[in-house]
């Protein structure tokens with residue numbers, strides 16, 4: 001047991017927790033969620049320093065009574081597109097009247113984003129982040145991809161980097177209209193001048209590998225160029241149709257293959273034998289009335305699965321991880337425990353992080369208190385705003 005008074009900071013205990021999800025199998029009931037009943041968490045500075053049975057909690061300076069509620073790690077949303085302007089209400093409305101989703105709608109947001117000034121883009125980002133925080137998200141990744149010029153992509157990343165360390169360069173979202181006649185020239189730009197301008201502001205590089213966007217050879221060239229500049233790959237793979245994205249992700253040791261809706265057995269095998277996480281984004285299938293990704297098939301094969309929002313104005317305009325958990329349990333074959341693990345520890349794995357997504361000594365003190373005695377209520381009570389408190393880096397923010 002680490003002592004809560006070993007450091008120099010002020011310590012706080014949150015106790016009277018009916019169910020604590022630690023995501024540390026060595027704690028509590030030994031399940032992947034590491035559940036502890038009648039639990040307490042001790043925080044010092046921005047870290048968790050102790051978790052366990054309430055009655056054994058060390059003495060601290062402050063006490064917060066959780067009132068018999070559940071406490072979970074803050075959600076790790078490892079896939080969003082939040083630097084954008086405008087919205088696509090009309091496109092959504094038309095789709096709900098039968099029009100199909102296609103990558104082409106991205107052009108609408110590109111035009112609006114290019115036309116917006118920095119202040120507008122930042123205000124939009126801040127508003128969506130506050131919305132996500134209220135719903136329990138304490139770590140998030142976000143991407144460029146609605147600028148598609150050297151200046152617009154690099155400013156999107158600069159703005160994103162003021163709010164998160166998990167910034168992804170997605171110059172290869174689609175080929176913009178100005179390059180429609182010469183896609184090879186656009187790939188050259190993305191791997192050349194645009195990469196030079198963007199690499200200093202990003203940790204990751206992503207490609208939308210799909211018919212109508214970038215094919216396998218283009219995706220490989222783009223990710224390889226990014227890797228040579230110190231960016232680590234992740235891929236939008238196998239979203240709208242089957243393609244080479246998942247296999248390429250595993251081959252390049254991408255941290256994550258995202259969407260994974262259309263998979264062959266060979267794709268599932270490759271994921272099971274590689275180090276790439278499969279990130280499932282059910283908000284996209286919900287908002288495009290598309291086939292659900294088969295989480296059960298991936299889990300049964302031993303694949304590590306993450307669950308994220310894909311929050312963007314086109315295919316998935318939700319910032320709510322609890323909503324995605326409910327969809328994953330209802331429609332993708334996940335148990336409530338698996339879905340919560342995937343939205344916390346799974347998201348952390350998709351970002352190759354071990355400091356978030358769990359509540360064990362040494363982890364960042366990022367947590368949500370649910371107005372429910374158990375985490376299962378996240379799926380059991382869909383659409384109900386159960387998140388009542390959010391702590392980030394040891395500070396209560398909601």
Ligand code: NIG
Nearest residue numbers: 106208236284310312314315
């Ligand atoms: O993840 N697939 C590519 N990009 C987004 C959609 C972006 C948009 O429609 O604006 C996605 O679904």
Ligand code: FE
Nearest residue numbers: 079081236310
């Ligand atoms: Fe996406």
